[in-house]
Amino acid sequence: MSAPSATGSGGPTGPAVPLATETPKAKMSKRQKAKLSRGIQYAILIIIAILLVLFADWPKLIDAFGRVDIAAGMFPEVITMALKNTVIYTFLGFALGLAIALVVALMRLSSVGVYRWLATIYIEFFRGLPALVVFLVMGFGLPVAFDNFNLPQLVIIMIALGLVSSAYMAETIRAGIQAVPKGQVEAARSLGMSSSRAMFTIVLPQAMRIILPPLTNELILLAKDSSLAYILGSSVDGRELAALGRAEIVNTANLTPFIVIALAYLIITIPLSYLSRVLERKYGSADSGVK
Amino acid sequence: MNVPTTSASTSTPIIAIRNLQKSFGENRVLTDISLDVDKGEVVCVIGPSGSGKSTMLRCINTLETPTGGSVVVDGMDMTDLDLDIDAARTRIGMVFQSFNLFAHLTVRENLTIAQTKVLRRSKAEANRAAEANLAKVGLSEKMDAKPGSLSGGQQQRVAIARALSMDPDVMLFDEPTSALDPETVGDVLQVMRNLAEAGMTMVVVTHEMEFARQVADRVLFMDGGVVVEAGPAKEVIGNPQEQRTKDFLSRVLNPGQLG
Numbered sequence: 001m002s003a004p005s006a007t008g009s010g011g012p013t014g015p016a017v018p019l020a021t022e023t024p025k026a027k028m029s030k031r032q033k034a035k036l037s038r039g040i041q042y043a044i045l046i047i048i049a050i051l052l053v054l055f056a057d058w059p060k061l062i063d064a065f066g067r068v069d070i071a072a073g074m075f076p077e078v079i080t081m082a083l084k085n086t087v088i089y090t091f092l093g094f095a096l097g098l099a100i101a102l103v104v105a106l107m108r109l110s111s112v113g114v115y116r117w118l119a120t121i122y123i124e125f126f127r128g129l130p131a132l133v134v135f136l137v138m139g140f141g142l143p144v145a146f147d148n149f150n151l152p153q154l155v156i157i158m159i160a161l162g163l164v165s166s167a168y169m170a171e172t173i174r175a176g177i178q179a180v181p182k183g184q185v186e187a188a189r190s191l192g193m194s195s196s197r198a199m200f201t202i203v204l205p206q207a208m209r210i211i212l213p214p215l216t217n218e219l220i221l222l223a224k225d226s227s228l229a230y231i232l233g234s235s236v237d238g239r240e241l242a243a244l245g246r247a248e249i250v251n252t253a254n255l256t257p258f259i260v261i262a263l264a265y266l267i268i269t270i271p272l273s274y275l276s277r278v279l280e281r282k283y284g285s286a287d288s289g290v291k
Numbered sequence: 292m293n294v295p296t297t298s299a300s301t302s303t304p305i306i307a308i309r310n311l312q313k314s315f316g317e318n319r320v321l322t323d324i325s326l327d328v329d330k331g332e333v334v335c336v337i338g339p340s341g342s343g344k345s346t347m348l349r350c351i352n353t354l355e356t357p358t359g360g361s362v363v364v365d366g367m368d369m370t371d372l373d374l375d376i377d378a379a380r381t382r383i384g385m386v387f388q389s390f391n392l393f394a395h396l397t398v399r400e401n402l403t404i405a406q407t408k409v410l411r412r413s414k415a416e417a418n419r420a421a422e423a424n425l426a427k428v429g430l431s432e433k434m435d436a437k438p439g440s441l442s443g444g445q446q447q448r449v450a451i452a453r454a455l456s457m458d459p460d461v462m463l464f465d466e467p468t469s470a471l472d473p474e475t476v477g478d479v480l481q482v483m484r485n486l487a488e489a490g491m492t493m494v495v496v497t498h499e500m501e502f503a504r505q506v507a508d509r510v511l512f513m514d515g516g517v518v519v520e521a522g523p524a525k526e527v528i529g530n531p532q533e534q535r536t537k538d539f540l541s542r543v544l545n546p547g548q549l550g
Binding site: 181183184186188193197201206209 | 352354377378380381383384385387389390391392393394395404405408409410450453454457
């Protein structure tokens with residue numbers, strides 16, 4: 001990890017620190033100062049590494065988190081069931097969230113005041129709630145409140161994740177729609193398109209390129225939020241990564257399963273964040289294509 | 292305001308604007324505009340910026356909703372709330388200052404999308420119209436290009452072809468050359484000239500005095516939300532009667548000289 005050297009020093013061309021130039025001692029050139037700053041940062045890194053190696057109780061650590069036999073025992077369920085369920089929950093929640101978000105975003109931009117108002121309330125409400133609370137209400141609150149609220153676990157998880165993600169995505173979609181130049185709608189209307197046709201055939205496809213990278217980020221957040229499904233409890237084959245990890249920790253009285261499921265989450269999230277970066281590079285600079 | 296804005300012809304005008312008013316909140320942009328345009332006529336609207344000429348043009352296809360008066364195009368009362376405004380707009384082509392080509396679509400798709408989705412033409416039929424109109428503006432080889440790869444002048448010619456592909460009865464031009472590099476203005480004006488010669492009814496808001504003088508049947512000079520002077524192009528531009536028209540023309544025609 002050489003990240004600190006890139007962020008902290010400001011580089012050889014970075015602005016000089018004003019304090020340093022005022023003190024008479026500061027006779028170093030910018031290049032020398034940058035070198036010194038980099039040196040200090042590396043030194044800190046090395047000291048921390050040495051302290052870790054010397055003082056951490058490695059045998060104990062490995063015994064608690066790195067038991068290969070326990071890790072091996074989690075296969076293949078961790079992939080064939082838990083990872084698969086996490087992916088299913090994430091995508092179902094995302095699909096529902098996207099559908100709600102599109103409706104809310106269009107309401108937000110509606111010429112009808114009441115729609116705008118409702119959409120704003122919805123967004124502020126769900127953006128302000130912790131995902132955990134949404135899961136608890138969906139899973140335990142509503143079944144108590146309504147006797148016949150008896151949805152399958154999968155649907156409850158999907159709705160909870162959909163609600164959690166929709167508020168953010170609605171704002172993203174709204175911003176994307178508003179970034180499309182107004183002249184595009186005017187041209188479409190002047191050709192006889194209705195306002196909704198103009199929205200769906202002209203504006204939204206162009207908004208997509210602005211919306212896609214942040215939506216991919218939302219998908220990553222949602223993959224992680226899907227771990228909250230474990231608090232609802234589940235049938236054995238409905239377990240996603242977090243639920244399986246918890247069960248295995250109880251079974252084995254060891255923390256190694258944490259490491260395994262952490263790695264499994266990374267299998268989902270790292271390709272997604274790579275995708276997000278690719279999309280950003282592809283669409284980021286091409287605003288509307290109009291010169 | 293007894294400016295004669297109607298032409299001498301006795302046939303029913305294809306565009307009939309009566310006492311048109313438009314305000315944005317407190318701001319009165321159009322005070323009282325009346326204008327008749329006959330079929331096949333080319334009317335150029337000139338005037339300083341902020342005089343309301345673009346707003347007047349945008350009221351014809353109700354991209355701006357008039358706050359008073361009436362606009363009748365081809366027998367359709369554009370201010371009538373019961374009118375199918377989308378159907379009415381298919382008969383009024385519009386060309387914008389900033390082209391407004393659909394950036395995510397190819398030239399072909401730009402030219403065919405409204406034909407197939409709004410006019411319900413078949414793909415083949417829409418393609419035929421697109422090819423014919425793109426040839427008319429001299430850009431047949433750009434059929435499958437994306438708008439972003441074209442120059443401003445090319446984009447504007449594609450925009451004209453897009454409007455023509457709907458087979459409109461009337462074409463509105465809102466400062467079509469104002470956003471162009473000088474060297475591409477000529478191509479766009481030539482396309483408009485051809486269109487005028489082919490008998491298209493055109494209302495053109497423009498700063499191109501030479502184009503107005505040569506191509507327009509009539510010229511309207513607007514200032515402060517009213518039509519100050521109107522008449523045959525050669526008279527309004529060559530021999531203006533109103534002081535405001537004279538001042539404007541001397542500024543536009545001799546930009547180097549101080550008033």
